[in-house]
Amino acid sequence: MASWWCWGTTSPYAFWAGSELNEADLETRFRSGDTRALARAISLVERRDPSVRALEATLRPKGQAPGVVGFTGAPGTGKSTLVDGVVALLRKRENSVAVLATDPNSPFTGGAILGDRIRMQRHALDPKVFIRSMGARGHLGGLSLATREAIRLLWAFGFDQVVIETVGVGQSELEVAAVADTTVVVLTPNLGDGVQMIKAGILEIADIFVVNKADLDGHARVVTELRSMLSLAPKGNWKPPILATVAARQDGLEDLWEAVLAHRRHLESSGRGRQLAEQRLRDETAEVAAEIARERIRRALADDPALSARLLDTGTPYGTAEEILDRGR
Amino acid sequence: MRPVRIIVAKVGLDGHDRGVKVVARALRDAGYEVIYTGLRQTPEMVVDAALQEDAQVIGLSIHSGAHMTLFPAVVQELKRRKATDIVVFGGGIIPDDDVAALKKQGVEQLFTPGTPLQEIVDWLRKRFPEESR
Numbered sequence: 220m221a222s223w224w225c226w227g228t229t230s231p232y233a234f235w236a237g238s239e240l241n242e243a244d245l246e247t248r249f250r251s252g253d254t255r256a257l258a259r260a261i262s263l264v265e266r267r268d269p270s271v272r273a274l275e276a277t278l279r280p281k282g283q284a285p286g287v288v289g290f291t292g293a294p295g296t297g298k299s300t301l302v303d304g305v306v307a308l309l310r311k312r313e314n315s316v317a318v319l320a321t322d323p324n325s326p327f328t329g330g331a332i333l334g335d336r337i338r339m340q341r342h343a344l345d346p347k348v349f350i351r352s353m354g355a356r357g358h359l360g361g362l363s364l365a366t367r368e369a370i371r372l373l374w375a376f377g378f379d380q381v382v383i384e385t386v387g388v389g390q391s392e393l394e395v396a397a398v399a400d401t402t403v404v405v406l407t408p409n410l411g412d413g414v415q416m417i418k419a420g421i422l423e424i425a426d427i428f429v430v431n432k433a434d435l436d437g438h439a440r441v442v443t444e445l446r447s448m449l450s451l452a453p454k455g456n457w458k459p460p461i462l463a464t465v466a467a468r469q470d471g472l473e474d475l476w477e478a479v480l481a482h483r484r485h486l487e488s489s490g491r492g493r494q495l496a497e498q499r500l501r502d503e504t505a506e507v508a509a510e511i512a513r514e515r516i517r518r519a520l521a522d523d524p525a526l527s528a529r530l531l532d533t534g535t536p537y538g539t540a541e542e543i544l545d546r547g548r
Numbered sequence: 549m550r551p552v553r554i555i556v557a558k559v560g561l562d563g564h565d566r567g568v569k570v571v572a573r574a575l576r577d578a579g580y581e582v583i584y585t586g587l588r589q590t591p592e593m594v595v596d597a598a599l600q601e602d603a604q605v606i607g608l609s610i611h612s613g614a615h616m617t618l619f620p621a622v623v624q625e626l627k628r629r630k631a632t633d634i635v636v637f638g639g640g641i642i643p644d645d646d647v648a649a650l651k652k653q654g655v656e657q658l659f660t661p662g663t664p665l666q667e668i669v670d671w672l673r674k675r676f677p678e679e680s681r
Contacts, residue, residue: 255631258602266551329551330576336597337586343593349600354551354581 246274249376254349257376261351264368267510275368278375285317285374288479289383289399291424296405297431299338300466301475302384306342308472314379315347319369321385321395324354331355335384349378355385363394364506367499370398396424397502400492401482403427403475406445408437425459427478433463433471457485512544519543552676553581553603557594559622562612563587571607571639574665580672591621598626598634604676608655610640615650623654635675639663 248256263271288305290298302318309316320335333352342348353365370381385395396402404425430441445461460478464471486492520527520543530539556572558565565587572582585597598606606626608619619638626632638650639659647658656675659668 255599255602255629258600262553262602324581325576325579328577328579330579331581332572332576333581333583334586336583340586340589340593343589343596350597351600352583 246277249274249278252376254346257349257372258351260372261353261369264372265353265365267365271368275371278372280371280374281377285370285378285381286401286479286483287370287381287383287399288401288403289385289395290403290405291385291395292405292429292431293407293410294386296407296410297466298384298386298405299335301403301405301429301431301464301472302335302382303339303341304464304466304469304472305382305476306339306348307469308476309380310342310345310347315377316380316382317349317351317373317376317378318382318384319351319353319366321353321355321366321383323386349373349376363397364503364510366394366398367503393424397499400486400495401426401479403429403479405429405431406441407432408435408441410441426457426482427475428459428461429464429475430461431464431466434465434468438463456489456491457482516540516543519546551581552605552672553583553601554605554607554672555583555585555594555598555601555603556607556609557585557589557597558587558609559589559591559594559618560610560612560614561588562610562614564611565609567611567639568607568609571609571665571668574669575607575672578669578672591618591625594622595625595629595631599629599631603634605635605637605672608636608638608640610638610642613641615640615642616646619650619655620653637671639668 245256245259249260260271260274263274290302292298299320302320306316306318318335318339320333322331322333322335324331331354333354335352336343336350339350342350351369353369366383373381383395383399402424404427406428407430428445430438430445432438442461442463449459449461460481462471462475462478464475466472483492486495520530520539526539526543530536533539554575556568556575558568568584572584575582583597583601583603585594589597594606594608597603606622608615608622610618615638619636623636626634626636632654636655637657637659638655640661642650642658642660647660650658657671
């Protein structure tokens with residue numbers, strides 16, 4: 220087992236030797252249900268460290284794949300509070316739940332404040348609830364790759380349900396849609412007029428709409444605007460329902476969860492779920508290939524000064540990239 | 549490289565988190581991933597969060613005067629969970645004598661009122677030189 224972790228020359232773990240989570244027994248501890256081993260494996264996946272491959276290769280998924288539901292929406296719409304409510308509801312139904320909460324990193328310093336746990340503190344000591352904050356870290360396609368792999372780890376660890384949460388301010392919500400079986404878009408009253416609703420992007424990814432803070436004035440208007448917008452949408456087999464919730468009072472969450480289950484049944488019965496799963500595997504393979512190619516090219520340019528000199532002379536990134544990839548292994 | 553992840557937490561019944569938020573922001577601006585867990589945490593909750601988040605560092609803040617009980621309780625909980633490689637530091641209104649006593653009990657560093665934020669960042673940089681921020 221020692222072979223894999225001396226694998227890169229740049230193992231960041233050299234200094235961890237002698238600490239209490241020995242990398243060599245990561246697998247054993249993962250299998251025995253040690254939360255810290257799971258947490259470490261997710262860290263490895265998050266920073267695209269190849270040493271996690273060996274662990275992944277030995278893991279067999281436990282039972283049925285967990286249902287994956289993603290929540291996205293503007294900052295302050297109550298996503299974390301909703302997720303907290305959904306976790307409570309699932310725990311009442313004796314499901315184990317893992318939450319992956321994504322917050323943005325600063326594009327300038329790479330730093331982040333990940334604050335989604337604050338709203339989920341009532342589950343803090345429940346051993347059947349695992350909450351992990353992930354920084355979006357701004358890498359290309361990296362979030363969905365890391366999230367997919369993290370979901371596989373959570374599956375192998377034995378979680379029944381996975382809830383993903385992300386702020387919908389850029390493109391990260393699209394990555395969530397690419398990972399979740401069911402995407403819930405969270406809105407609130409007074410987010411803007413009808414034109415905001417027909418802007419491209421976030422609304423097209425919704426399988427379910429939630430109008431949260433439905434105790435505030437204006438919620439009826441949001442629902443009406445959403446309805447009229449949806450009536451203009453191309454008719455599919457699934458018509459996204461619109462649900463009103465007051466997450467802070469746990470109002471409407473039962474209905475929300477029923478809608479999630481209905482969407483899952485739809486995925487199952489229409490064959491859409493299978494299609495999506497296949498498409499995702501294809502996309503993921505392409506993304507992994509891109510990641511491997513990127514790494515190979517970076518290394519080739521770093522190791523071969525003559526090649527980089529030629530690149531600077533002739534200045535054709537495309538030709539240079541092809542040359543490196545054509546070299547084979 | 550391994551980004552340094554830091555849990556910052558308010559332990560005990562102290563309901564004042566202005567200071568810890570200022571520190572959290574400074575750490576974010578220094579490039580760290582900061583996980584803030586909110587007010588009124590028990591030592592068990594803080595350690596549990598640190599394990600789930602795979603954090604290398606726990607920063608505790610307290611103003612209520614209960615630091616001699618709660619800071620060592622976090623260190624003890626880390627021992628119990630076999631995670632003593634996680635570094636604990638603290639801040640708040642802590643008299644000098646207590647600072648010495650807490651360091652003896654496993655709290656690595658303490659920052660008292662008036663400490664420039666850069667001093668905390670510098671300490672972390674020195675403590676985790678191998679890692680990226």
